[in-house]
Amino acid sequence: MIKVLKPGLQTTVQDDGRVGFYETGMPPSGAVDQYSYAVANLLAGNKKGAAVLEITYMGPELEFQQDATIAITGGNIPPKINGEAVPMWETVKINRGDVLSFDFVKQGARSYLAIAGGIDVPVIMDSRSTYTLCGIGGFNGRALQEGDALSIGDVQETDVKEGTRLTEEYVPEFSTSHEIRVIIGLCSYRLTEESKQRFLELEWTVTPEANRVGYRLKGERLDFVPREQPFGAGSNPSNVVDLGYPIGSIQIPDGVEPIALLNDAVTGGGYATVATIISTDLNRIGQAKTNEKVKFVSVSLEEALKARQETNRKLEEIKNIIQSS
Amino acid sequence: MKEIASPLPGVFYRRPDPEKPVYVEEGHEVKAGDTIGLIEVMKSFQEVKAEDDGVIKSIKVEDGAVVEAGQVVAELE
Numbered sequence: 092m093i094k095v096l097k098p099g100l101q102t103t104v105q106d107d108g109r110v111g112f113y114e115t116g117m118p119p120s121g122a123v124d125q126y127s128y129a130v131a132n133l134l135a136g137n138k139k140g141a142a143v144l145e146i147t148y149m150g151p152e153l154e155f156q157q158d159a160t161i162a163i164t165g166g167n168i169p170p171k172i173n174g175e176a177v178p179m180w181e182t183v184k185i186n187r188g189d190v191l192s193f194d195f196v197k198q199g200a201r202s203y204l205a206i207a208g209g210i211d212v213p214v215i216m217d218s219r220s221t222y223t224l225c226g227i228g229g230f231n232g233r234a235l236q237e238g239d240a241l242s243i244g245d246v247q248e249t250d251v252k253e254g255t256r257l258t259e260e261y262v263p264e265f266s267t268s269h270e271i272r273v274i275i276g277l278c279s280y281r282l283t284e285e286s287k288q289r290f291l292e293l294e295w296t297v298t299p300e301a302n303r304v305g306y307r308l309k310g311e312r313l314d315f316v317p318r319e320q321p322f323g324a325g326s327n328p329s330n331v332v333d334l335g336y337p338i339g340s341i342q343i344p345d346g347v348e349p350i351a352l353l354n355d356a357v358t359g360g361g362y363a364t365v366a367t368i369i370s371t372d373l374n375r376i377g378q379a380k381t382n383e384k385v386k387f388v389s390v391s392l393e394e395a396l397k398a399r400q401e402t403n404r405k406l407e408e409i410k411n412i413i414q415s416s
Numbered sequence: 417m418k419e420i421a422s423p424l425p426g427v428f429y430r431r432p433d434p435e436k437p438v439y440v441e442e443g444h445e446v447k448a449g450d451t452i453g454l455i456e457v458m459k460s461f462q463e464v465k466a467e468d469d470g471v472i473k474s475i476k477v478e479d480g481a482v483v484e485a486g487q488v489v490a491e492l493e
Contacts, residue, residue, distance in 0.1 A: 100424060100462060148457065148485065149423045195423055195486040299426050299482075302458040381425045381457050382482055 092156045093206070095239040096190065099151035101302075104210050104229035104241075105203075106142045108354065109218035116358050119338070120220035120228065123303060123354055123377030124201055126263065127165035129406050131205035133413050134162030134182045136251040141209030141244070142219035144235075146202040147302075148380070150193020151235060155185050159243060160207035160251065166199020166265055166378050181256035199265035199378035207251075211244035224304065224355060255416050261409055263375070268294070268384040271372045272398065273341070275389050278331055278363035286313035286346075290365065295349065295385045303355040306376060308385060313346045315363070325361050335359040339368035339376075341387075351376060369395035371402050418468050418492040422483045426457030428464075430479040438479075440490075444472050452490055455483065464489060 095102075105128065108121025122128030122145055132141050144151075150168045163170045163179045170177050171192050177183050179202070185191060193202070212219050212230055221229025230239060279287060295308035315328035323332040329345050336342070336352055342362035343349045351368055353376070366387060368376055379385055390398075422428065430438040430453050440452050451463040452472070470492035477489045 100460070101458065148425065149462070195421065196425075197486075299457045300459060380485070382484065 093241040093243070094154040094156060095151060095235050095237060095241070096154055097152035098235040098237055098239070099146055099193070100149040101147045102151045102235040103145050103221040103223065104142050104212050105145040105220045106218055107140045109216050109220055109222070109228065112216055113335075113358050117216065118222070118355055118358055119218075120222040120303070120354050121218065122203060124165050124203070124374040126374045126402060126406070127201075128203045130180070130257070130261070130409055131162045131164040131203040133406070133409055134164070134180070134251060134255060134257075135160055135205035135207045136182075136247050136249040137205060137207060137209050138246045138248045141205065141246045142212060143206070143210065144204040146193065146204060148196055148200060150202065152190060152192045154190050155187060157187050157243070159185050160253070161185055161191070162205045163202055164205075165202040167197040168199075168202045169194040169197060170202075178256065180262050182251045182253055184253045196380070200380045201377055206243055207247045209244040209246040211242040222355060249414065251413055252416060255413055257409060257412070261405060263378075265375070265378045267380075268386065269375055269379045270386050270388055271376050272369045272390045272395065273366040273387045274369060274392060274395055275366050276364075277334070277337075277367075279365045281315050281328070281331065281363040282365055283314045283316055286315075287365075289313060290349075291387055291389055293386075295387075297379050297381050297383050297385060298348070299381045301379070301381055303353055305353055305356050306351045306379065308349045308351070310349070313343055315346055329363055330361050331363045333359060333361045334364070336364060337367045339370070339373050340364035341366045341368070353377065369398060371395070371398040374402075417473060418470060419488045420452060420464065420466055420490040420492060421486050421488050422455050422464055423485065424455045424457055424462055425485045426455040426462075426483065428477045428479070428481055428483045428489055429454040429456065430475070440472050440475075442472050442474055446470060446472060446492070466492060468492060
């Protein structure tokens with residue numbers, strides 16, 4: 092068992108997502124940074140899809156009541172065992188009685204703690220991910236609280252040697268300004284040409300309203316093409332007739348502040364979605380902190396798919412490196 | 417002198433509620449664990465606490481200002 096001495100700001104059980112229920116209005120949840128999540132599991136020797144802890148901004152304090160193999164990846168929230176710094180992106184042993192804690196966040200926003208065997212919580216609709224807004228999945232459908240006790244599961248696949256670590260090329264750098272690639276559309280035709288350009292030129296600032304549901308960004312007001320609203324659309328020019336929202340889609344209610352929807356967001360609605368963050372860069376937007384800068388870069392569908400293949404190839408390489416070490 | 421840092425990025429507030437008095441004034445004595453302010457981020461509020469006993473020498477951040485993780489919000493003597 093792992094005892095939660097302090098929960099951190101928002102520490103939740105997450106995996107590769109509750110995929111396949113989107114049309115019923117159920118978002119996937121799951122780790123926001125799927126790359127760091129997958130690498131943590133590989134370093135811990137877990138099967139694909141094992142549940143980990145997603146740590147946001149401020150780490151928890153966890154007492155291990157059994158020996159375990161762990162790996163911590165993602166944003167740099169420096170981990171410590173019994174007060175001594177331990178490396179990230181590396182397979183680490185922790186002993187019964189040890190306390191894992193974290194220092195102030197240095198880089199990025201979210202860290203992933205994988206434990207060999209995975210976090211053992213019930214599987215709800217094919218996933219162990221926490222969806223806090225509906226209170227399902229994960230540990231009792233909520234973020235961890237002081238006094239909780241987590242069980243370690245049995246989804247370990249291999250024994251990874253202590254000290255196995257990745258070379259720099261596999262470790263993402265998270266700065267304070269983030270270039271995020273998007274595909275323009277589906278409803279970008281609703282923005283004026285000038286505002287479409289400004290959307291890509293501006294450096295947006297991440298507001299304090301940035302979580303697993305979405306990231307609200309501050310910059311300048313954008314304008315929609317005036318029109319007589321069609322039947323079924325709301326009266327504001329930023330409204331369209333309801334449509335499904337892609338994960339990573341960006342809407343700008345009333346043209347004021349863009350909101351990028353993430354893993355726990357509503358699955359559809361009546362705001363014009365002007366662009367969609369490519370899946371590879373969903374990993375990065377989730378590592379942007381409040382007050383940091385975001386710039387959107389327009390790419391084609393081909394470039395987006397290439398980026399996805401590149402990420403998958405990297406994960407495959409990492410798997411091979413870990414297995415042969 | 418000891419520094420009290422915000423563990424989080426967000427908005428710093430000196431009072432629990434806009435209608436309520438501030439948690440601490442400069443020159444006030446505090447005990448370890450006393451709340452000196454709040455950080456708002458991700459639609460939640462996290463208390464910033466003194467880690468030692470002492471007297472608040474200065475408050476470094478204005479009410480409602482944006483802070484970075486690890487930024488010093490107050491100094492303790």
